[in-house]
Amino acid sequence: MHNIRIQLAEREGALVRLLSNIERRGFIIESLDKTAAQDGVTDIAARITPRGERSLDVLTRQLSRLFDVMDVHTPMPAHMASHAMPPGEPSCRQPQ
Template identity: 35%
Template sequence: MKHTISVLVEDEAGVLTRIAGLFARRGFNIESLAVGPAEKGGISRITMVVPGDERSIEQLTKQLYKLINVLKVNDLTTTPCVERELMLIKVSATASNRAEAIELAQVFRARVVDISEETITLEIVGDPGKLVAIEQMLGKFGIREIARTGKIALSRESGVNTEYLKSLEVKV
């Protein structure tokens, strides 16, 4: 199972290296990594997606707390949260199919950020599933390049689990 781990750390040189070293020593692969300033000055939030079972993630959490500069560790996997990623995708788009590519982008609320005679570059922000879906749909045009950020996530204060809401069937 993939776990989303949020770690608050003091913003000092070498913190990310120590955390990555811990993961490497434990044999964990970091599938997604995003780092940026947190709500307070001098503190950064590291959001990671790592595969593992409950026991191994619990051990990893305990090890993270032993590191200098680690302030708080949260496993957001089962917590209602807001998750987002950013993707830039460059696809082949000639005059004959450009309108179709732009129409598809609009369906996914993507923005056109660059256009040339042979390509179109789109910016898509959303949950990871949305990014996978648009990537599959744009595949027919020919994907030239993709750049994705890692997942970022914050827990929902409302406690509303949107994954649960998505699973409900709408009855008309």
């Protein structure tokens, strides 16, 4: 299961195009939270599950190409964020 956040222009048919694209790409929408539009932009948070071996990266790129999509973001899962290095920290790899 993955979380995805999308900023969508509030235009006629934009939400339907977005949701149908997610489903056509092989993902099940488990939950959806849509906030009221501010300045013509709606924030959407969705929890999606792939059918089979679907790539979240591919879906993210495809959604970002839709005309009314302003931004697509996949928050880092909490179990990964707890192990992430703070910004500006040197990596553990040694220069070659």
